[in-house]
Amino acid sequence: MTRRRRIYEGKAKVLFEGPEPGTLVQYFKDDATAFNNQKKGTITGKGVLNNRISEYLMVKLGEIGVPTHFVRRLNMREQLVREVEIIPLEVVVRNIVAGSLAKRFGIPEGTQLPRSIIEYYYKSDELGDPMVSEEHITAFGWATPQDIDEMLSLALRINDFLLGLFLGVGLKLVDFKLEFGRLYENDEMRIVLADEISPDNCRLWDVKTNEKLDKDRFRRDLGNVEEAYQEVARRLGIFPEGGPRDMKGPSTMQ
Numbered sequence: 001m002t003r004r005r006r007i008y009e010g011k012a013k014v015l016f017e018g019p020e021p022g023t024l025v026q027y028f029k030d031d032a033t034a035f036n037n038q039k040k041g042t043i044t045g046k047g048v049l050n051n052r053i054s055e056y057l058m059v060k061l062g063e064i065g066v067p068t069h070f071v072r073r074l075n076m077r078e079q080l081v082r083e084v085e086i087i088p089l090e091v092v093v094r095n096i097v098a099g100s101l102a103k104r105f106g107i108p109e110g111t112q113l114p115r116s117i118i119e120y121y122y123k124s125d126e127l128g129d130p131m132v133s134e135e136h137i138t139a140f141g142w143a144t145p146q147d148i149d150e151m152l153s154l155a156l157r158i159n160d161f162l163l164g165l166f167l168g169v170g171l172k173l174v175d176f177k178l179e180f181g182r183l184y185e186n187d188e189m190r191i192v193l194a195d196e197i198s199p200d201n202c203r204l205w206d207v208k209t210n211e212k213l214d215k216d217r218f219r220r221d222l223g224n225v226e227e228a229y230q231e232v233a234r235r236l237g238i239f240p241e242g243g244p245r246d247m248k249g250p251s252t253m254q
């Protein structure tokens with residue numbers, strides 16, 4: 001069997017060379033990290049669920065005209081994606097105060113924001129992903145003003161769509177993180193949504209009880225972490241291929 005070339009290994013995913021030029025295979029691991037790698041653990045079945053949840057959301061976003069890197073899901077833990085040049089920014093969209101925003105300004109978690117807030121963070125593990133302004137982004141050449149306008153308008157469209165989608169299944173979309181990439185096609189560059197959208201990078205609270213159904217259960221040792229990810233998938237109408245017992249998925253990787 002030929003071994004695939006490993007392009008990059010991140011905290012929750014591995015990227016392999018894809019079957020055709022310009023494609024990559026995104027493999028979802030069960031590994032979880034928090035607080036800039038200080039907390040490490042495994043959430044059994046997370047990779048399988050995030051692969052399915054992200055597929056579901058990327059396909060839906062594609063249907064409303066949001067360009068994404070997603071091509072198709074290959075198996076329980078892998079999806080085929082277009083190879084893009086990742087813009088080194090984390091674009092965070094917030095609807096309700098939580099996490100670092102609550103801490104930074106001393107505002108209670110759960111406070112509804114009068115309008116959605118977009119923040120940018122520079123992707124750097126060594127620096128702990130510092131928050132940056134548009135001035136930093138353009139001065140340091142991470143993105144042009146046009147790129148920023150495009151990411152901002154895509155982020156707001158994605159937020160409007162996902163707010164409604166999650167509300168329909170009884171979940172409040174508190175905040176989430178997006179990553180974008182540049183896709184080059186016939187001498188043209190397009191900015192597309194990349195990475196993943198899953199409970200690893202969204203805060204999702206039950207509409208009635210405010211129960212947290214996302215990675216905060218791992219970050220804050222709230223227990224029932226696997227169950228929370230399963231519940232998000234269940235509400236979205238996604239089930240594991242081989243039934244609930246199949247959550248773990250294949251444990252071998254090429």
Ligand code: UDP
Nearest residue numbers: 092098099100101175176177200201202203
């Ligand atoms: N987030 C993420 N990766 C990061 C930082 C944040 O996916 O490296 C997500 C996080 O899951 C949450 C949102 O971005 O949905 C806002 O996170 P926040 O700034 O509140 O930071 P945190 O409390 O996670 O440190």
